[in-house]
Amino acid sequence: MSSALPSSTAEPQLRPKLTVAAGTTARAALEAAGIDLNGPSGVVVVRDSADQLRDLDVPFEATDQVEPVAIDSPDGLSVLRHSAAHVMAQAVQDLFPDTLLGIGPPIENGFYYDFLPKRPFTPDDLGAIEKKMTEIIKASQRFSRRRISDDEARVELETEKFKLELIGLKGQPGNTTPTELNAEEASQVGGGVLTMYDNLNRDGELVWTDLCRGPHLPTTRRIPAFKLMRTAAAYWRGDQKNEQLQRIYGTAWPSKDALKAYLVQLEEAAKRDHRKLGAELDLFSFPDELGSGLAVFHPKGGVLRKEMEDYSRRRHEESGYEFVNTPHISKQTLFETSGHLPYYADGMFPPMEFEGSNYYLKAMNCPMHNLIFRSRGRSYRELPLRLFEFGSVYRYEKSGVVHGLTRVRGMTQDDSHIYCSKEQMAGELKNLLDFVIDLLRDYGLDDFYLELSTRDDSPKFIGEPAEWVEATEALRQAALDSGLDLVPDPGGAAYYGPKISVQARDAIGRTWQMSTIQVDFQQPKRFGLEYTGADGERHQPVMIHRALFGSVERFIGVLTEHYAGAFPAWLAPVQVIAIPVSDDQVDYLYDVAKALKEQRIRVEVDSGSDRMQKKIRTAQQAKVPFMLIAGAQDAENGAVSFRYRDGEQRNGVPVEQAVQEIADFVASRKNSSPSVADFG
């Protein structure tokens, strides 16, 4: 997952531009125009004609046309959150006086500030900091902008070593494109002239100050709602070699209601967490005894896997793939040939030594597929040769990154390697991308964009520049032909070739990297792969790597969150649960279940001693798509009553019809939950 929850950001309102005369403030112009400065959509800054955001209370040097920016617009929210970060930093330095400041930018849905405290913050500290922040907000401190020279700043900030470093990196005045600073860092020092923001209390007394580009809210009072979320560690300037700072994350909103809505949204997202649902729905677990990042699938999770894989196999079969199988372990020399060792030794489990050789668990399937290609002479008539395998690989993910099913140490890739001629490459990539998107849609993901990862001038990228260009352009063309949005990712390529990755948005707007398609000229070279062309000459094939689910495990994790555990009927571990009103209908329902089983429907009869209401509750919590309920009346009429996931019901449906409806619905692979509307 890359992005967080969608923010409930309001669209910027179109407002007429206002004139701010030289020597006057934006506030004066806004007040004269009767524009609200205080409400949940009140204006907090303005955008000038140079597209810069400016404080309301700083006089303009020259007359200008400005656009009001409301607190609930995207820019307004950033200003709010950045100001909240300042308030938090003030609170922290107040409570923990020897704490040094890092940077404190706004981020999606909130803000953070990095600190170097004498001791790390604890969760308990957050409460105290929040309380102090509330005091600062109530004190209605003014954010007051002050220009300062680099030399003055160095004196004023002599104890703040991180701020001094930023000033040094900022570049000379007039240089508006600092290349050393990322966007977050630039928000502190800007590109040219340095400014300080002084927090002044009602008496005009200076209570706190921070180096900052701004702009800010007029006063701390304009922070209507905030909450500190968590503490974490973060490396200074994002580099593992640097000092580790303590980061505090917070969120801030234009109203208490908006904050509450955001917190509810987080709770909803937490309910979909596949790790939680995996346990609740009895799908999989991670036994400590196995080790970190190693999952076992329980029978219900096993059904999911099987259905997912079966459908994938079928589609691959129809699309000209050939199925192969390779072992989980290999001698070291194979990975030397492929070039993965020593490059990626850190990412592999350490080798086992026996019979005079080092054996590695495979972290990728491609070298073994290459051996299959090379096992005999190949003709151009065989190309494109598409080898497919559900191949289990093992990767030594660092202990801190293992996460549920989405980042594991043992996984099964739906891995495919396609060998084709250079001439075939462009067409093959296009077909492949269509195939991938089409198949993902069948599993219910239907909102995508693409990312094109290319090389930069880093030495890690190997191979001929001309080949990179050719492969990159072929990928780009395939991406453009798909009509999907394409986001560039310079420097993100694998060391052996460029790639396209398919990003999918789930039901609540989060994005996940799904499939990757990579072009590789290197391995064919390293393995000496060749085929005989129509011309009788030997040629080197192009190799395309491609995984569609990424891994089966990860895909199950993503689908679990996408559907919040309420899987489509065709995937659901239990598709039908039959519930008798009283014990007298148990045998009757076993007959109904038998008829369903003949249609290969996964059905259970709840013959336990619970009351019917309890059984309905249990089935509902198990998110079973169809409940079939039968009482004396139904049994007498040879009928059953449906209850769907949404609680709707249809009573007195003849058994034969009910069985057919369910079988048809499952066969349709509809991804929405069945409901009354589906059956008219």
Added chain:
RNA sequence: GCCGGCGUGGCGCAAUUGGUAGCGCACCCGACUUGUAAUCGGGCGGUUCGCGGUUCAAGUCCGCGCGUCGGCUCCA
């Protein structure tokens, strides 16, 4: 890997300043035979993640390890 939090029956939680573990769900048994989200009663189940230490006494304090959570870094 780094920083911090957490680790109590299958699951979710409780246990005063250290004084040798309780509850709900699930599970098992019994009673009740019920028409759309929890019937009642009884029972089983824990070497409090592991190892070591402090103490008369450790779930509680300390150290190490493992696992996990939140971030950072990483993700062929």
